[in-house]
Amino acid sequence: MDSAPTAPDVIEAEASSSIEQRLKRIPLVLNKRNFSWLTERIAGVVEQPAPRWWWVTFFITASIAGIGLFCLGYQISTGVGTWGLNHPVGWAWDITNFVFWIGIGHAGTLISAILFLLHQKWRTSINRAAEAMTLFAVMCAAIFPGIHVGRVWMAWFLAPLPNNYGIWPNFRSPLMWDVFAVSTYFTVSVLFWFTGLVPDLATLRDRSTTKAKKFLFGIFALGWRGSNRNWRHYEMAYLLLAGLSTPLVLSVHSVVSFDFATSVIPTWHTTIFPPYFVAGAIFGGFAMVLTLMLPARAIFKLHDIITPQHVDKMAKIILLTGSFVSYAYAMEFFVAWYSGNQYEKFAFYNRIFGPYWWYWWVGMLFCNFLTPQLFWFKWSRRNVYVVYFVCMCVNAGMWFERFIIIVGGLHRDFLPSSWGFFTATWVDLWTFIGTFGIFTSLFLLFIRFLPMIAMSEVKIVLPEADPHHHASALDHHVVAAGGKERT
Amino acid sequence: MMRTPSGHKVYAMAAEYPSAAALYEAAKLVRDAGFKRWDVYSPFPIHGMDDAMGLGKSWLSAVVLCGGITGLLTAAVLEFGPSWIIYPLVVHGKPFDWRTVPAFFPIMFELTVLFSAFAAFFAWIMMNGLPRWNHPIFNWERFARATNDGFFLAIEARDPRFTEMEARELLERSGGEHITIVHED
Numbered sequence: 321m322d323s324a325p326t327a328p329d330v331i332e333a334e335a336s337s338s339i340e341q342r343l344k345r346i347p348l349v350l351n352k353r354n355f356s357w358l359t360e361r362i363a364g365v366v367e368q369p370a371p372r373w374w375w376v377t378f379f380i381t382a383s384i385a386g387i388g389l390f391c392l393g394y395q396i397s398t399g400v401g402t403w404g405l406n407h408p409v410g411w412a413w414d415i416t417n418f419v420f421w422i423g424i425g426h427a428g429t430l431i432s433a434i435l436f437l438l439h440q441k442w443r444t445s446i447n448r449a450a451e452a453m454t455l456f457a458v459m460c461a462a463i464f465p466g467i468h469v470g471r472v473w474m475a476w477f478l479a480p481l482p483n484n485y486g487i488w489p490n491f492r493s494p495l496m497w498d499v500f501a502v503s504t505y506f507t508v509s510v511l512f513w514f515t516g517l518v519p520d521l522a523t524l525r526d527r528s529t530t531k532a533k534k535f536l537f538g539i540f541a542l543g544w545r546g547s548n549r550n551w552r553h554y555e556m557a558y559l560l561l562a563g564l565s566t567p568l569v570l571s572v573h574s575v576v577s578f579d580f581a582t583s584v585i586p587t588w589h590t591t592i593f594p595p596y597f598v599a600g601a602i603f604g605g606f607a608m609v610l611t612l613m614l615p616a617r618a619i620f621k622l623h624d625i626i627t628p629q630h631v632d633k634m635a636k637i638i639l640l641t642g643s644f645v646s647y648a649y650a651m652e653f654f655v656a657w658y659s660g661n662q663y664e665k666f667a668f669y670n671r672i673f674g675p676y677w678w679y680w681w682v683g684m685l686f687c688n689f690l691t692p693q694l695f696w697f698k699w700s701r702r703n704v705y706v707v708y709f710v711c712m713c714v715n716a717g718m719w720f721e722r723f724i725i726i727v728g729g730l731h732r733d734f735l736p737s738s739w740g741f742f743t744a745t746w747v748d749l750w751t752f753i754g755t756f757g758i759f760t761s762l763f764l765l766f767i768r769f770l771p772m773i774a775m776s777e778v779k780i781v782l783p784e785a786d787p788h789h790h791a792s793a794l795d796h797h798v799v800a801a802g803g804k805e806r807t
Numbered sequence: 808m809m810r811t812p813s814g815h816k817v818y819a820m821a822a823e824y825p826s827a828a829a830l831y832e833a834a835k836l837v838r839d840a841g842f843k844r845w846d847v848y849s850p851f852p853i854h855g856m857d858d859a860m861g862l863g864k865s866w867l868s869a870v871v872l873c874g875g876i877t878g879l880l881t882a883a884v885l886e887f888g889p890s891w892i893i894y895p896l897v898v899h900g901k902p903f904d905w906r907t908v909p910a911f912f913p914i915m916f917e918l919t920v921l922f923s924a925f926a927a928f929f930a931w932i933m934m935n936g937l938p939r940w941n942h943p944i945f946n947w948e949r950f951a952r953a954t955n956d957g958f959f960l961a962i963e964a965r966d967p968r969f970t971e972m973e974a975r976e977l978l979e980r981s982g983g984e985h986i987t988i989v990h991e992d
Contacts, residue, residue, distance in 0.1 A: 354956065355850060355955065355956035356955055356956040359850075359955045359956065480885055480889075482889070482893075482894070486893075486894060487894055487896070488889035488890065488893065488894055488896070490890075490896060490898055491885075491886045491889070491890055491910070491911060491914060492890075492898055492901075492907060492910035492911070493898075494913075496914070497913040497914060497917075500913070500914045500917040500918065501913065501917055504917040504918070504920055504921040507921060507924070507925075508920060508921065508924040511924050511925070511927075511928040512924070514928075515928060515931065519850075519851075519954065522954045523850070523954040523955060525954075526951040526952075526953075526954045526955065527951075527955070539938075542932060542937040542938035542939075543937050543938050543939035543940065543941070543942060544937065544954075545848060545942055545944060545945070545950075545953060545954075546848045546849055546850055546953045546954055547846045547847070547848050547935075548834075548846060548847045548848070548849065548852070548853070548856050548857070548860060548862075549846050549860075549862070549935070550935040550937075551849075551852040551853075551856070552857050552862055552865045553865045553867050553930070553931045553934045553935055554852070554931050554935070555852050555865070556864075556865035556867040556868060556931070557867055557871075557927045557928065557930060557931035560867070560868060560871050560923070560927045561924060561927050561928070564920050564923050564924050564927070565924075567916075567920070568917075568920045571913070571916060571917070571920075575913055578913075775850075776850060776851045776852075776954075777851070779850055779851040780851045780852070780854075784826060784827065784828075785827055785851060785853070785854075786827065786828070786854065787827055787828050787830075787831035787832075787853055787854060787855055787856065787859070788828065788831075789826070789827065789828050790828070
């Protein structure tokens, strides 16, 4: 890996100085676990028969997914009138859900690409599952613009192809950019994810006990044998894919925000949207990573790999990106006042005191601004129940935020005579809940059939992975100032 | 072609090492002995091993650059072709020729990334000679641990300098364990 493993001989040298003693790192894998323990524990999840809870949970989530698919079929066969959409609110839950899901995907790419380029070695414990989450979230997201077009058999109009009059789609339209951005994002995420999976699939192939498993894992492992001549090209490809994904992930939500920012609707027509949306996406995405990883860690006893340090760092990222988002909220209000534009000013007054007032008070103010403030305190970042509570608030809050932006802008625009109110129907509701069923079902299948932690990558962060490692470096006791572990 | 007494073709002389550090030191020895056709195997990439083996930088990046340029040109043709030449489309009263280029940047960017990523993905597979059904090194039953916690080094018989004696002696000197001949078939 380009990110060098911690060099224990350097740490050894530091041990002589009591000041530098404080700067010692606590290990990323606890209890001095070795390579084969990691293989055994992570591959063991896939190799053992499915536990009963898995079947029960999968049955429930698959049923919910089934209801969602029924709603999709009903909506397609009956028409978009089954949703609560009408004049003036032509975009509501559908586009809210699209932005919500696509945003969740961003944390996975941040972990797999940006943290890799920044040499954040703790990412290795969570990147595989987070990338899988990205793929499943983007799949859920892609449903909504697809069926929102109404006549889904005309969805090919989204493709860069001329129609029957020889007219091509408008490449200057942000909606067209969106098609390219989302499809590129999904494709590159799949390639990156599969590249990371190959060495681990080879591990499963070499451990498989039945011919069928050996054959299947063998096919997907592509004949990988861990040769250094192969690792050389592999690492370069991995580095470049990370480098490509980094601007890509920032571009995707920027382009999504252009769908709004290039229009003239009050509260949409603003230059702050791209960074505001990207920060919000990472904020909501990390909450979803923790929502999935904390139960998985508890169930599969992965506490030595996903340590309190990992949760702590993710909580800090939630606090950081949450602060960006809160700043953007405040700046929107300031600009509305400072612009002197009466429509803009009214729209923000309407956001707080209008018919959707509680969406703002609960969703944006409480869930997205207030609850993450708990993460200033170490005790809250170390308490999984508090962390889980905040993550749930953020998950909900980010959905409310997108709803407020989209419907809040549309339902009361320039002319009071054209004002309206959006009410969701049961189809709206169950389509959205159905996507949660699809998402969790796919995630359950993933943890059942594929290693949810990147074994070959976690092994790199062990001290003995370093070619200059000497056994004595293991014995160092790691303490920080005040006798506490540094995080 | 070298054969064992039992009539098998010889693929390589191979050894196992107890740790990444031992493998790293052994690789430097084999490099300095002047062998060319040899490889080390580990469950994860070992930092600095490319230098220890005397390998340079991977030229995969050049393939990715070509992919990126192809993507950029594809996007330019895809956007300018229809909007400027085939069916000029005036939107918002704005120009339809080359001056419309800022609105084309997002798709140019996306396709550059898309083609580069495909190039990176297929390049690492093809430059590694993958996918392949089998490999002689898998004939060694200890080798199954190469994807778990084993560290291996194999000097191939097709190396011009390869003699059974010298290879075995070198692997012994480098601290290799379970030194063995791996069969080709």
